[in-house]
Amino acid sequence: QEKTKISLQYGSHREGKRTDADMARWRGYGLGQFIHWGVYAIPGGHWDGKYYGGAAEWIRSWEGMPNAEYDKLYKQFNPVNFSAAAWAKQAKNMGAKYVIITTKHHDGFCIWPSKYTDYNIKNTPYKKDILKEIVTAYDKEGIDVYLYFSIIDWNHPGYQAGTGITPEDRLNWSNYKPFKTDEEKTRYATFKEFTRNQLIELLTDYPTAKGLWFDGTWDGAWMKEFAWVDQLEKELRAMRPGLIIGSRFRADENGKRGFDSNGVLMGDYEQGWERDLPNSIEDVHGNDWDCVMTVPENQWGYHSDWRGYVKTSDDLIEMLVKSVSMNGNFVLNFGPDGKGAIRPEETKLAKEIGDWMKINNEAIYGCTYVNLKKQGWGYYTKKDNKIYLTVINRPINERVNIEIPKGGLKPIKAYLLENKKTADIINRGRNKQNSSLYSIAIPTEYKSNKPFVIVLEVGGTE
Ligand code: JFZ
Numbered sequence: 459q460e461k462t463k464i465s466l467q468y469g470s471h472r473e474g475k476r477t478d479a480d481m482a483r484w485r486g487y488g489l490g491q492f493i494h495w496g497v498y499a500i501p502g503g504h505w506d507g508k509y510y511g512g513a514a515e516w517i518r519s520w521e522g523m524p525n526a527e528y529d530k531l532y533k534q535f536n537p538v539n540f541s542a543a544a545w546a547k548q549a550k551n552m553g554a555k556y557v558i559i560t561t562k563h564h565d566g567f568c569i570w571p572s573k574y575t576d577y578n579i580k581n582t583p584y585k586k587d588i589l590k591e592i593v594t595a596y597d598k599e600g601i602d603v604y605l606y607f608s609i610i611d612w613n614h615p616g617y618q619a620g621t622g623i624t625p626e627d628r629l630n631w632s633n634y635k636p637f638k639t640d641e642e643k644t645r646y647a648t649f650k651e652f653t654r655n656q657l658i659e660l661l662t663d664y665p666t667a668k669g670l671w672f673d674g675t676w677d678g679a680w681m682k683e684f685a686w687v688d689q690l691e692k693e694l695r696a697m698r699p700g701l702i703i704g705s706r707f708r709a710d711e712n713g714k715r716g717f718d719s720n721g722v723l724m725g726d727y728e729q730g731w732e733r734d735l736p737n738s739i740e741d742v743h744g745n746d747w748d749c750v751m752t753v754p755e756n757q758w759g760y761h762s763d764w765r766g767y768v769k770t771s772d773d774l775i776e777m778l779v780k781s782v783s784m785n786g787n788f789v790l791n792f793g794p795d796g797k798g799a800i801r802p803e804e805t806k807l808a809k810e811i812g813d814w815m816k817i818n819n820e821a822i823y824g825c826t827y828v829n830l831k832k833q834g835w836g837y838y839t840k841k842d843n844k845i846y847l848t849v850i851n852r853p854i855n856e857r858v859n860i861e862i863p864k865g866g867l868k869p870i871k872a873y874l875l876e877n878k879k880t881a882d883i884i885n886r887g888r889n890k891q892n893s894s895l896y897s898i899a900i901p902t903e904y905k906s907n908k909p910f911v912i913v914l915e916v917g918g919t920e
Contacts, residue, residue: 492790497796499795540794616646754768828845
């Protein structure tokens with residue numbers, strides 16, 4: 459049944475996925491790296507001997523952190539251990555195909571020498587353009603760069619959060635007023651101009667960056683600027699053909715973000731999978747998406763004292779494979795310290811993931827969803843005539859079972875990706891639904907203490 463669509467001037471501008479080469483490249487990445495780095499890395503989740511339990515990059519908003527003290531931290535920012543080349547090399551060895559770097563987080567500090575504010579890297583003891591160093595180093599490794607940019611800016615005098623959005627405001631969005639006074643409105647106009655200038659500056663000065671990753675767009679004042687933001691998005695896209703922007707930039711005229719009032723994705727891919735993964739392909743509604751993930755429960759910027767559960771490389775590899783099995787990319791966050799070093803825990807994970815990727819990346823890069831019944835042993839991905847079975851839970855009987863419906867692709871041969879050793883395909887006949895049942899026998903002598911991949915070559919039909 460046709461759902462009636464309401465007409466929208468500022469809703470999504472496209473139905474279905476982008477079909478161009480830039481987006482096809484994005485789709486094939488599989489694995490990415492997120493970097494949260496700014497002056498919050500100096501306190502590292504502590505101030506005045508006290509521990510801050512929230513996300514370290516939010517410490518300025520904590521009552522135990524005097525804002526005036528925070529706002530002076532940049533005068534100490536001198537990351538003597540920073541090496542963009544070393545970071546990029548590590549990311550490359552991990553197998554990352556793209557990086558998202560925080561150019562400016564909510565605190566407003568810019569890691570590039572922005573003409574539009576003094577609160578930037580040029581005025582730190584370090585002085586040099588960190589963003590340029592990062593873009594150059596990652597470009598050199600062939601890793602695509604995306605620029606994280608926070609709309610929330612606690613440093614700009616014109617930035618103000620709108621009054622809180624009430625449930626009534628949501629029902630009557632056209633009457634929602636983010637500001638009480640004209641003076642607030644005028645100041646916000648200066649902030650909008652500043653934001654536009656910075657974005658144009660970033661695209662102009664870092665011409666190889668492939669896209670923008672927006673954050674802090676949930677505030678009512680920004681959402682209420684839907685017409686202006688829509689125009690800005692068009693302007694940015696015109697400046698840089700192929701530019702990739704996620705779904706977290708603007709709202710439509712009814713205050714709907716991410717998906718417009720008709721439920722259509724706004725932007726090029728769904729950006730809502732923050733520390734969360736879809737359970738099944740149905741959850742992603744045919745859209746492109748990526749998942750951004752922290753190593754501890756919720757720390758993006760450097761926190762010197764991780765408490766609670768810290769993910770292992772096995773956890774992260776499973777999330778990576780699971781993402782790709784549902785047509786998504788998986789982006790792992792790193793929070794370098796105030797001196798520019800990547801912490802040992804993250805270095806170890808990067809190495810372990812990289813070791814795994816060296817053997818198994820064929821099951822990740824350029825791979826897509828496989829329409830086969832989910833099994834308990836792990837996840838399917840595929841490319842051309844190969845289906846990859848990533849085994850996370852090795853069955854006690856050493857057999858990996860699959861079920862192929864009538865008309866589906868027929869298995870021809872199977873082998874371990876790691877060493878090309880043949881895995882026997884045992885035909886178990888058909889079930890009542892007329893699907894073909896197969897067991898793939900894991901070569902008994904094969905031992906692995908990591909997830910492993912069986913390649914299944916298919917051809918013809920069942
Ligand atoms: C935001 C930031 O506030 C945070 O510091 C970090 O940069 C993260 C990547 O992004 O936090 C979010 C963003 C989105 C959601 C939740 C927290 N979300 O969609 O639920």
